[in-house]
Amino acid sequence: MQVRADQIEEHLRHTLASVYLVSGDEPLQVMETADAIRKAAASKGFSERDVLTVDAQFDWGALYDAAGALSLFADKKLLDVRMTTCKAGVSGTKALQHYLDYLPPDKILLMQCGRLDKACKSAAWVKKIEQVGVSVQVWDLSPAQTLAWIARRMKQAGLQPDTEAVRYLTERVEGNLLAAVQEIGKLVLLYGSRPMTAANIMAVVSDNSRFSVFDLAEAMLSQDARRVRHIMQVLQEEDTATPLLIWALGDLLRQLYTGCDNVRNNASNQALLMRMPKTRHNLFQNALRRMMNADWDRLFTLAAHLDQHSKGVGIDVSRHPQRLWDEMLTLALLLSGRSLSV
Template sequence: MRVYPDQLVRQLSPLPQCCLIFGDDPWLCEQSRAALHTEAKRQGFEEKIQLTQETGFSWNELYEQWQAMSLFSSRRIIELTLPQAKPGTEGSAMLQSLMQMDNPDVLLILTGPKLASEQTKSKWFKSLDAKGLYVPCTTPEGAQFQRWLDGRINHYGLSMGRDPREMLFALYEGNLLAADQALQLLQLLSPNAAIDCDQLSQYFEDQSRFSVFQLTDAMLNNQQDKAQHILSQLKSGGVAMPIILWSVFKELGILMQLKSTQNNRQPLQGVWSKLRIWDKRKPIYQTALNRLELNHVESLLAATSAIELKLKQQGIEDWTGLSHVSLLFDPKAHHKLSHIDLA
């Protein structure tokens, strides 16, 4: 039976005969294993046997461990790692045979990389799946990652609003292990107080001389020399590109809403309040609104999206492209640079 990692704990009483944990996300795999071991220990499984299908491995060893009496007169966990997720002909026959020999004093855990669809249709997989649980540990993306992140934030009892949550999403999407470690750090640093974006910037930007907020302010004010200098410093300081893109997208989204309202000849007062823009920051946005047209903002969004897509799909950090985006905050640059394709 297929069970996702966040549902696993609810399916472990009583324990199944076997459990298959396969996937490429190390955090989900380890958390699933830990949950299994914790519940197994509570139900009297004290002894652990670890096997790995590698050169020289004999499937008879698995059979002997399945049949052997525990040295400590307790129930036993046999954990078998399949590095290629392919037991082969002999292994497939052995696994199917063991599933015909019920042994309530043994819990078999198989672990390995992500399974292809054809592997889940194999005889060995079906025989184990019928007797136990299959836990696919695939890294969540998009809305699924946001739900996971919200769940971990609640797990650690952290208080943070939408913006810092979006900032964490941009910085850690695709890396659950690093995200969880960051949340543990935040729990130590701010166990009771609410956490805002300024604090996240301070904690996770390698103590750089400049912050991403200074960069976007320079862009909004069309301070091109300053913006290029800050961008260079952020790069040399090891600041993660996703957090810079998050900040640029955030400011462009605000500009888009303000400019659309302005073009529709509607008052900005309600939008200032809706976007929670303080009085002291209104002049920064007003300067950009007076300088940029709606089509300029749309071009900026398209260029920034191309950089983000290149990063997520190809793993390329396009710092030159970010420099190009900064220049496009000057409307004069659009006549000479907007035709350049950043994809």
């Protein structure tokens, strides 16, 4: 059967299928749909989980092994299969068909992949899942659907926005649901359950209306040193909180390190990419290629010093604000893969 993403919670309240296929290119909806299925499975005793990340080197024999393996302590198990595309290949199609023909009673299969194209929709294993399990195709929301989605999420978070406030936030995020969730979290911290107008949101947005830490991350991934310098200057002029900026630099550093390590070990970066807006995927993958031989020890040492400096502790701590901003710029330029003299 087919279930829409906004119907999955209601579906899971009544039943739990043996197989789920969650497909689509909108990362937040895919992630939250899969999380809801995992939570429902755990509540039904499927307390163990095997994560199988499918890439070019993946051996589909792992699915046979996982399907037939006895669970630790006789607990039931969730098989979490993550595919970069909807193309399973010859060996994958054979393995999936076999699994779907002989569904193990102590396992639930959860598959995640990108949008199903015409060929994938006609694939035998996809049609079989629709027969014996549940297929959830996640679609990008229309402007009207985005408006309704944001209104619902704001109310679920305890906010009390008026109609114009919801409309303003919807226009600002331009369909980026991950950005919407981040903005809603910020509004909860600032306004709690008080009534909220568009003017309230404008006041929050105006603090970072020109640039944000997310603009900085994209500039670094784009290897645009001039833009990195300009954004850092604007963020400093706007008195952006340095702990937030240091966290953003450290987060990107960890993502790049993990991504490069995955490439070296022929592992998939799908889990990392699913946390990012789709528009950032190519930038991130290009950055990985130029950062493969980076001096990671130096980068992590700089990040650790920044964290200490922002807290006023550690060795060689500088309490001069400009020194801290200079050090953040140094790390940002190094993460962009460019010379500090650019």
